[in-house]
Amino acid sequence: MTREILLYRQEIRDTLERLKRTAPPWKELDYFYEIAEDGCLLTKDNCRKGTVVTLGNSVPEELLLASGAHCRRVFGGSMRAGDWGSDRVPRDADGVSRSALGYLINAEGISPDDILILVPVVNDSNRKLAGLLRQSGYRVHTIDFPPVKGAWAEEKWLRQWEDCREAFSIHTGRRITSRALGRAYDCLSDCRAQICRFLPITYRRKNLISGSLRMFLLFSYFQAMDLKEWSFRLSALVEKIEKTPEEDNSFRSDKRADILLMGSPVYFPNYKVPFLIEDAGMDISAHIDGTTWELAGSGWCCESDKKRFSVPGYARRPSAISHAKRPSALSRAIRFYRDDCSGAYVRNNTLMDRVLRLIGQRPVDGIIYQVLKGQVEADFEMERFEKCFEAHGLPVFRLETDYSSQDIGQLSIRLDAFMELLTQQRYRKGIKAI
Numbered sequence: 317m318t319r320e321i322l323l324y325r326q327e328i329r330d331t332l333e334r335l336k337r338t339a340p341p342w343k344e345l346d347y348f349y350e351i352a353e354d355g356c357l358l359t360k361d362n363c364r365k366g367t368v369v370t371l372g373n374s375v376p377e378e379l380l381l382a383s384g385a386h387c388r389r390v391f392g393g394s395m396r397a398g399d400w401g402s403d404r405v406p407r408d409a410d411g412v413s414r415s416a417l418g419y420l421i422n423a424e425g426i427s428p429d430d431i432l433i434l435v436p437v438v439n440d441s442n443r444k445l446a447g448l449l450r451q452s453g454y455r456v457h458t459i460d461f462p463p464v465k466g467a468w469a470e471e472k473w474l475r476q477w478e479d480c481r482e483a484f485s486i487h488t489g490r491r492i493t494s495r496a497l498g499r500a501y502d503c504l505s506d507c508r509a510q511i512c513r514f515l516p517i518t519y520r521r522k523n524l525i526s527g528s529l530r531m532f533l534l535f536s537y538f539q540a541m542d543l544k545e546w547s548f549r550l551s552a553l554v555e556k557i558e559k560t561p562e563e564d565n566s567f568r569s570d571k572r573a574d575i576l577l578m579g580s581p582v583y584f585p586n587y588k589v590p591f592l593i594e595d596a597g598m599d600i601s602a603h604i605d606g607t608t609w610e611l612a613g614s615g616w617c618c619e620s621d622k623k624r625f626s627v628p629g630y631a632r633r634p635s636a637i638s639h640a641k642r643p644s645a646l647s648r649a650i651r652f653y654r655d656d657c658s659g660a661y662v663r664n665n666t667l668m669d670r671v672l673r674l675i676g677q678r679p680v681d682g683i684i685y686q687v688l689k690g691q692v693e694a695d696f697e698m699e700r701f702e703k704c705f706e707a708h709g710l711p712v713f714r715l716e717t718d719y720s721s722q723d724i725g726q727l728s729i730r731l732d733a734f735m736e737l738l739t740q741q742r743y744r745k746g747i748k749a750i
Contacts (some may be wrong), residue, residue, distance in 0.1 A: 317421065319486075320396065320397075320400055320422050321422070321738070323396045324394055324397055324419075325353075325537070326398045327394055327395065327396050327585050328352070328353055328584075328585045329396065330585075331352070331584065331585040331586075331587050332349055332352065332585075334351065334587070334591060335349075335528060335529055335532055336526070336596075338526045338528075338529065339525075339526070340524060340525075340560070342347060342553075342554045342556055343512065344552050344553045344707055345553065347549045348532070348533055348536045348549070348553075350542050351536055351539045351541070351546070352532070352535075352536050352539050352584060354539070359631060361466075365430040366386060366388040366488050366489075367385065367387070367388060367430060367431045367485065368380060368383070368385040368386070368387050368388075368429070368432050368433075368434060368484065368487065368488075369387075369388050369389075369390055369420070369431050369432070369433045369434070370387065370388075370389055370390070370433075370434045370436075371390055371391075371392070371416055371433065371434070371436065371445070372391060372392075372434050372436055372438070372442075372444065372607075372658075373389070373391075373538060373606070373607050374436040374438050374461065374656060374658045374660070375434055375459065376459075376477055376480060376649065376652060377478070377500075377504055378497055378500045378501055378504060378645070378648065378649075379481055379484055379492060379497075379500075380484070380500075381504065381543070382492045382493075382497045382500040383484040383485065383487075383488050383490065383492050383496075383501070384490055384495035385432075385484060385487065385488050389538045389539065390416050390419055390420060391412070391416070391538070391583040391584070392411070392412035392413060392414070392415035392416030392417075392583060393412070393415060393582075393583025393584050393585060393586045394409075394418075394419065394585060394719070395415070395586060395719040395720060395721070396605060397414075397415040397416075397418040397419035397422070398411050398414035398415040398418055398719050399414075399418065400418030400419070400421065400422050401407055402414060402418070402464045404417060404418075404421070404448060405417055405444070405445075405448065406444065406723070408690055409441055409444065410441050410688050410689060410690025411443075411586075411588055411688055411689065411690065411692055411719040412441070412691070413441040413444070413445045413653055413719060414444070414581065414719075415719065416445060417445055417449070419446055420433070420449065420452075420454070421452055428452070428453040428455065430456075431454070431455070432455050432456075432457060432483065432484075432487040433446075433449055433454050433455065433456045433457070434456075434457050434458075434459065434483075434664055435449070435456055435457070435458045435481070436458075436459050436658070437458050437459065437460045437461065437463065437660070438606075438658040438659050438660040439659050439660065439693050440455060441690065441691075443458075446531050446660075455487075456481040456516060457479075457480065457653045458728075459471075459476050459477075459480050460476055461473070461653070461656065461660035461661075463660055463661050463662050464661065464662055465653070465654065465661065465665075465666075469653075470650055470654075471592075473649070473650070473653045474646060474649060474650070475507075477649045483527075492606060494645060495646045498645075501643075501645075501648060503543055503544060503547075504543070506543075506544070506547045507537065507543055507546065507547045507550075508552050510547045510550045510554070510645065511534070511537075511550070513551070513554055513555050514533070514550055514553070514606035515530075515559050517554060517558060518530045518557070519601070519602070519678060521557055522562075522599060523556055524560060525557065526594065526599070527577075527588040527590065527593075527594065527599050527600025527601065527603070528587055528591060528600060528672070530600075531582060531587075531590060531600065531603060531608075532587070532740060533550070533553070534608060535583070535584045535607070536602045538596035545637075547585065559584065562612070571737040572597055572598060572678070573597065573598045573599065573681045573739070573742075574598070574599050574600045574601035574680045574681050575593065575598050575599065575600060575601060575680055575681060575682050575683065575684050575738075576600075576601065576602050576603065576604070576671075576674070576675060576678075576680045576682075576683050576684070577589070577590070577593065577600050577602075577603035577604075577684050577686065578603060578604050578605060578671065578684075578685055578686070578701075579605070579684075579685040579686040579687055579694045579698070579715075580605070580686045580687055580688040580691045580694045581605040581606060581607045581608075582603070582605070583607075583688070586719050587726075588717070588721065588724065589611070589684075589686055589715065589717065590639060592724065592727055592728055593684060593731060595728065595731075596728065596732050596734070596735050597732075597735050598684075598729035598731070598734075598735055598738075601678055601680050602674055602678045604667075604670060604671060604674055604678065605657075606656070606657050606659065606667075620622050636680070650663050654666070657670060657694035659691070659697075660693075662695050663700075667697070668700065668701070668704065671704070672699070675708065675710070678747070680710065681710075681738045681741065681742070682710055682711045682712070682713065682734065682737075682741075683701075683705050683710055683711070683712045683713065683716065684712075684713045684715055684734075684740050685698055685701065685712055685713065685714050686715050686716075686717070687715065687716045687717075688716075688717065688718060688719075689716060689717070689718045698714065710739065711734075711737055711741065713730070713731075713734045715727065715730075715731075
């Protein structure tokens with residue numbers, strides 16, 4: 317094992333150790349720790365011939381699951397991996413692109429001929445990354461997101477979806493049938509419905525599950541090799557939370573401020589920002605970006621499914637969603653595009669709608685808007701969000717950072733000052749001091 321991979325493994329373990337410090341000592345959590353550590357690595361053992369590697373999460377998951385391909389995810393959330401790719405990417409590239417490229421070119425024993433890399437072009441960095449991967453000898457398929465939503469964009473998206481379907485079929489040597497797509501939809505709906513059950517109870521029981529741990533548990537979905545198993549384990553964890561008395565864990569006190577974290581996505585294992593927020597005396601009451609919304613978005617489970625999965629003690633059943641109510645593959649593809657809130661759009665109205673709904677359901681004291689250096693699409697949207705939050709009387713803290721640890725001291729000071737601002741705001745409103 318190379319020195320680079322050993323350092324990357326250590327980065328993962330350091331993040332997991334920090335998460336475990338404030339996590340309840342439950343055996344139900346061990347599964348999620350294990351798949352996060354194993355699922356973040358590409359090796360010759362888990363990247364056999366016919367494997368599809370996806371960059372990020374803005375991909376048609378139904379096609380991936382229905383193709384029968386061995387799928388691995390690369391998000392680019394590692395400072396160590398970013399150092400490996402620094403000499404191959406433009407200087408203005410964001411940390412996510414640097415990390416993803418560095419990780420792929422240093423994967424142990426991986427033959428470029430055995431894998432197909434799917435790159436969703438949601439920003440300029442991804443487009444450049446696709447070209448660099450092709451130059452490195454990888455087979456790459458890109459899927460473009462039309463930047464302005466409308467009827468013509470949906471037609472273009474359907475062509476992209478069909479092209480992606482054909483690329484998977486050629487790579488795996490297996491035709492993707494409508495029946496396979498239906499089974500994939502049932503499996504994904506199972507997972508989404510369990511998430512719809514998981515999120516509300518973790519919001520209510522913040523003394524048991526910290527914001528950073530909740531983010532990690534959601535993200536573990538992308539590292540799971542067996543989604544049915546992941547769904548079952550999440551259901552068991554929810555039942556554990558429901559049965560545990562609130563006084564069994566004292567992570568959160570009433571003196572902590574509730575904030576909404578948004579902006580550039582937070583990818584495991586780089587949890588520098590969530591940890592700094594919690595160290596400053598704030599709770600991540602909610603967080604939203606393209607990654608989390610596509611997991612918990614309303615486009616995946618209808619109200620009747622949410623009610624069915626919200627029954628205490630519910631056991632996951634393979635036939636939880638009736639075939640008669642299953643929408644067509646094309647209608648699901650269109651809904652995926654309509655619900656997408658990645659950084660691909662000129663005006664991200666979908667994300668704006670989601671944020672307004674979220675702050676209406678989950679009252680917060682303030683907003684922390686993270687901007688990773690190089691991700692200009694996050695900065696473009698910030699002015700609109702600032703005006704929106706100002707109208708709701710919510711202070712906004714713009715946090716610009718990268719994957720390095722050099723700015724931790726400066727960020728800690730600024731976050732402490734933001735916490736003080738939230739304290740003064742509560743005093744002025746006559747709310748219990750924090």
